[in-house]
Amino acid sequence: MGTPLWVRARQGLHRRLVPALLIASVAPAGRLAAQGTLADYERAARFHRAGTERLVFRDQAVPNWINGTDRFWYRVDTPAGIEYLHVDPDRRTRQRAFDHARLATALGQAAGRAYGADSLVLTALHFLESGTVLELQAHGTRWRCDLRRYACARPSAADSARFAPPAGISPDGRWIAFVRDYDLWLRSTSTGQERALTTDGERWHAYATPLPSASRIVQQETEEPAFDPGVYWSPDAKKLITYRMDSRRAARFTLVQAVPRSRLRPMSFSYAYGLPGDTLASAELVIFDAESGARTSVSFEPWEMQYYGQPSVRWYADGRGATFTYASRGYQRYRLMEIDATTGNTRALVDERDEPWIDITNQHRELLRDGAEILWSSARDGWPHLYLYDGASGAPMRQVTSGAFVVRGIAHVNERSRTLYFLASGREPGRDPYLVHVYRVGLDGSGLRLLTPEPAQHTARFSPSGRFFVDSYSRVDLPPVTVVRRASDGAVVMRLEEADVSRLLATGWRPPEPFTGKARDGVTDIYGLIWRPSHFDSTRRYPIVEQIYTGPHSAHVPRTFDAYRNQAQVIAELGFISVMIDGMGTAHRGKAFHRVAARNLGDGGSVEHVALIRAMAARYGYLDATRVGIWGHSAGGYDALHAMLTQPDFYRVGVSSAGNHDHRMDKTWWVEQWMGYPVGQHYAAQSNVTLAPRLRGKLLLMHGELDENVHPASTLQVVDALIKADRDFDMVIFPGRSHGLGPDPHFVRRRWDYFVRHLLGVEPPAGFTLLADRQP
Numbered sequence: 001m002g003t004p005l006w007v008r009a010r011q012g013l014h015r016r017l018v019p020a021l022l023i024a025s026v027a028p029a030g031r032l033a034a035q036g037t038l039a040d041y042e043r044a045a046r047f048h049r050a051g052t053e054r055l056v057f058r059d060q061a062v063p064n065w066i067n068g069t070d071r072f073w074y075r076v077d078t079p080a081g082i083e084y085l086h087v088d089p090d091r092r093t094r095q096r097a098f099d100h101a102r103l104a105t106a107l108g109q110a111a112g113r114a115y116g117a118d119s120l121v122l123t124a125l126h127f128l129e130s131g132t133v134l135e136l137q138a139h140g141t142r143w144r145c146d147l148r149r150y151a152c153a154r155p156s157a158a159d160s161a162r163f164a165p166p167a168g169i170s171p172d173g174r175w176i177a178f179v180r181d182y183d184l185w186l187r188s189t190s191t192g193q194e195r196a197l198t199t200d201g202e203r204w205h206a207y208a209t210p211l212p213s214a215s216r217i218v219q220q221e222t223e224e225p226a227f228d229p230g231v232y233w234s235p236d237a238k239k240l241i242t243y244r245m246d247s248r249r250a251a252r253f254t255l256v257q258a259v260p261r262s263r264l265r266p267m268s269f270s271y272a273y274g275l276p277g278d279t280l281a282s283a284e285l286v287i288f289d290a291e292s293g294a295r296t297s298v299s300f301e302p303w304e305m306q307y308y309g310q311p312s313v314r315w316y317a318d319g320r321g322a323t324f325t326y327a328s329r330g331y332q333r334y335r336l337m338e339i340d341a342t343t344g345n346t347r348a349l350v351d352e353r354d355e356p357w358i359d360i361t362n363q364h365r366e367l368l369r370d371g372a373e374i375l376w377s378s379a380r381d382g383w384p385h386l387y388l389y390d391g392a393s394g395a396p397m398r399q400v401t402s403g404a405f406v407v408r409g410i411a412h413v414n415e416r417s418r419t420l421y422f423l424a425s426g427r428e429p430g431r432d433p434y435l436v437h438v439y440r441v442g443l444d445g446s447g448l449r450l451l452t453p454e455p456a457q458h459t460a461r462f463s464p465s466g467r468f469f470v471d472s473y474s475r476v477d478l479p480p481v482t483v484v485r486r487a488s489d490g491a492v493v494m495r496l497e498e499a500d501v502s503r504l505l506a507t508g509w510r511p512p513e514p515f516t517g518k519a520r521d522g523v524t525d526i527y528g529l530i531w532r533p534s535h536f537d538s539t540r541r542y543p544i545v546e547q548i549y550t551g552p553h554s555a556h557v558p559r560t561f562d563a564y565r566n567q568a569q570v571i572a573e574l575g576f577i578s579v580m581i582d583g584m585g586t587a588h589r590g591k592a593f594h595r596v597a598a599r600n601l602g603d604g605g606s607v608e609h610v611a612l613i614r615a616m617a618a619r620y621g622y623l624d625a626t627r628v629g630i631w632g633h634s635a636g637g638y639d640a641l642h643a644m645l646t647q648p649d650f651y652r653v654g655v656s657s658a659g660n661h662d663h664r665m666d667k668t669w670w671v672e673q674w675m676g677y678p679v680g681q682h683y684a685a686q687s688n689v690t691l692a693p694r695l696r697g698k699l700l701l702m703h704g705e706l707d708e709n710v711h712p713a714s715t716l717q718v719v720d721a722l723i724k725a726d727r728d729f730d731m732v733i734f735p736g737r738s739h740g741l742g743p744d745p746h747f748v749r750r751r752w753d754y755f756v757r758h759l760l761g762v763e764p765p766a767g768f769t770l771l772a773d774r775q776p
Helices: 005-016 018-025 029-033 038-047 100-111 157-163 214-220 502-506 561-565 567-572 591-597 606-619 635-646 668-675 681-685 688-694 713-724 745-760
Strands: 072-078 081-088 093-096 122-128 133-138 141-146 151-153 175-180 183-188 194-196 205-207 239-246 252-257 267-272 282-289 295-297 321-327 333-340 346-353 365-368 373-378 385-390 396-399 406-414 419-425 436-442 468-475 478-486 492-498 513-518 525-531 542-547 577-581 623-633 651-657 698-704 730-734
Touching (some): 038 567, 072 122, 081 492, 100 133, 100 151, 183 205, 346 373, 365 406, 373 406, 478 561, 525 567, 542 567, 542 606, 542 745, 567 577, 577 606, 606 635, 623 745, 651 745
Parallel strands (some): 542 577, 542 623, 623 651, 651 698, 698 730
Antiparallel strands (some): 072 081, 081 093, 122 133, 133 141, 175 183, 205 239, 239 282, 252 267, 282 295, 321 333, 333 346, 373 385, 419 436, 478 492, 513 525, 525 577
C-alpha cells in the first residue's frame, strides 16, 4: 500500500510544526529521560480516555439507512464540531443532511433554549416523507421538524408511539402484555379491559420475568426489579410465546452494599447465579392464543439459565412457529430448535455435537426464505465454516465455505441471486491472520471472491437492497478509512471519510509495533503489539508491563487504529514498554489452536508470552526483561495473578482486578464452555486460591463490592489463602462499584502507582489525581 497513512500525515504535519518539534528535540536530556515523574503522569493523563478522544476526528462513519433505500445518513466529529451527512450511492453524492444552523435555530425556538449549529447532539433520527421531515431526539425530547420550512414541534402521540411503542404491545396494536403479581395479563388498547392469562405465578416462579442481574437489583434496590414483559408476539398478533421462570431451587449469591445511596445502614441483595455444576434456574416455554387465552405448553426440556436474562425465540414470518437455539451443559451439544405454534411440539433442525466444545460465542446462523434454508456455522472440519441445511427436513445440503481460514460472521445474504457475503480472517497469505476481510460466494460454494483487498481490519454494513456496503477499515498503524463499495465486486464507489489524526501525531504519539514469535511447537506464529512512550529514548532501559486477557471466546490484541486508546499506551507514557500477546488457546485461528484452552484456562498461552517477551528483549536492548509486570481485569485478572504464581521468576509485579480466580466460583455459561462439565479436579488445580502460597512478587488486588459478573468473594478467597500462607499483598475494595472498574480515576491511578513504585522504584508524585478534567 506504499507509505502508511499515519506516516504521510506525520510528514505533512512536520512541515507545519517544525518550530514546536525543534523545541522538543532540544529539551533537556534529563527531562526526556525521566520515568514516573509528575510530567510523565500529566502526559499519561492526556492519553487517558477523553484526552485521546479529542485528538482524532472523522474516524467514525456508521450508516443509518433511510426508509429501506440505499441512501443513508451518518454523524461524524470534526475539529469544527459535529456534522450530519447524507449519502446517495447511486448519485455519488455526499452532503450535509440538513442546514445545521437553521435546524439549531428551529429547535431553539421550539424548545426555548439555545442550540449550537456545530454541537447538535441528535439521536434516533428518522427521515420521513422522502427526506423532507425529520424526527429526532435532542436532550431527551423528541421533535418533528419540517425541513422545507425548518419548523420543529413535538410529535403527536401517534407518531411518538410509532417510534417508541409500549413494552409488550402486539404488532397490530390491539393488545399490551404485562406482568402483575407474577402472572401474565393482556390489556385491550381499545377498551382498556384486562384479563389474566395465568393465575399460578408466584415469587421466584413467575411468568414473563427474566432472571434479574445483580446490577439491576442494586440499581432498583429490590430483589424483584421491574422489567418489560418477556413476550414474543407472532407477526400476525394471534399468539405469543413466553416462559415461566423457576429459580426456587437455584443457588444464590448475596452482595452487600456498604454505602447505599438512600441510607446509612448497609444493604444486602440475594440473586440467582449459577456456578459450574450447580442446579440452575430454568424456564418453561408456553404459547398463548391472544383472543381465547388458550394455553399450549412447549414440549422441550426445562431451559437451564446459565446466566441472567431470559429465553429468546424468533417467529417465522408466516406465524407457523418459531425457532430458538439451545446449548446443553458443557457446550458439546448445540441445537437449532423449531416450535410448532399449533401443537407446541419441538424438533431439532440442526443438532450440532463436537468436542472439546462448540464455541457458541463465535457461532453464526441465518434463516433464509423464512426458514426454508438455514445457514449454520461449525468447526467440524477443524475450521469455523458455513453450511447450508434444508429447513424443512433439517438435512445438510452442502458446505458453503471451506479452507484453512476462519469465518467470522455473516454480513448479508442476497436470496434472489443466491449470494452470501461473509467476514473471514486468515485466508490471505502473508498477512496478520486475525485481520478481517469481506468476501462473497454463491450459496452453492462457487465463485469465492475477496471484496476488500486492503491489508487491514474491515467491517461491512450492507444497504437494504444489498447492492452496496459501507466499509470502514484500519490497522494499528493505519487510521480509519470509510468507503462505499459495490457489493458485486467490491469496487469503491465513494470515499466518505479519512480520519484526521494530526492532533494525535502532534503529541509525539507513534503507533504500536506488531511483532511475532513462535509458539511452543516451534512452528505456529504468535502475534502481539508493543507500545513505546511518546517520549521514547532508545538509550534508556525500560521495564516491561504486559496487559493480559486470554479468554478463549476471542482474540484480544487490538487490530484496529483504536489501539491508540488502549491503556497499554497510557501506561507506557509513565516510563514503561507495554505489550499484549495472543497466546495459544484464544479464538480465530482454527480448532487445533483453540483447543489448547480445553479444560486448561490456567495455561493462557503463558509459555508463549514469556518466550516472546524474552525474544523482544534480546532484540531491543532498551527492554529490561528482569523487570516485568503484568495486569489484567476480569478473566485477565485471573490471568495476571496466575502468571505470577506459575512464572514467579519472570513476573515480579502484578495488578489483578475483578479476577475470576477460581473457576468453580464463576458463571456457568462461560466456565463450563471452556473448563468442561461436570466439574473435575482440574478446576481446583488451576485455581489461584490453590496456588496462592507460591506468590513471591508484589501484588495488588482490586474488586468492586457490587460486581454482578465476578463475585467479590472470588478475590476474597485468594486473600484468605494468601493470609493463611502469610504472603504480603495489597488490596483495594471499591464500595458501590460493579464489574466495570475501568473508568474509575482512583482505580486507574492506583494501577499506575503500583507499577511506578515497584517496577521503576520511584515514589509516585504526591497529590496527583485524574479527577480533574484534563485538556489535551
